[in-house]
Amino acid sequence: MGAIEPAEAPIAAAARETEEETGWRPGPLRFLMYDEPMNGLLNTCNHIYLAETADHIGSPSEGFESDHVAWVPLAKLPDLIRDRQIVGGTTIAALLMAAREHGV
Known part of the structure; x- marks a missing residue:
């Protein structure tokens, strides 16, 4: 689901969720964009970060979240x-x- 935990910074949540959902630990993250995909219908927002590198740390801990992971x-x-x-x-x-x- 990609939720930000209480007192967690969006960038930390992005790194954590990437690991959980893909099995890859992202390299340094930098802000890419923000969006509200259902603006006017739901109070949902996305903080999107970009990593240029990543290290494979194993299988996703939440395998149901990613259909396919590939470069x-x-x-x-x-x-x-x-x-x-x-x-x-x-x-x-x-x-x-x-x-x-x-x-x-």
């Missing part, structure tokens, strides 16, 4: 989005922001 070149993102292999709106927005920052 993908940023140049392939438009094809994956067009082919409906990536469909989550917040995920698409974050990936396109990351690709834009890298000139893709």
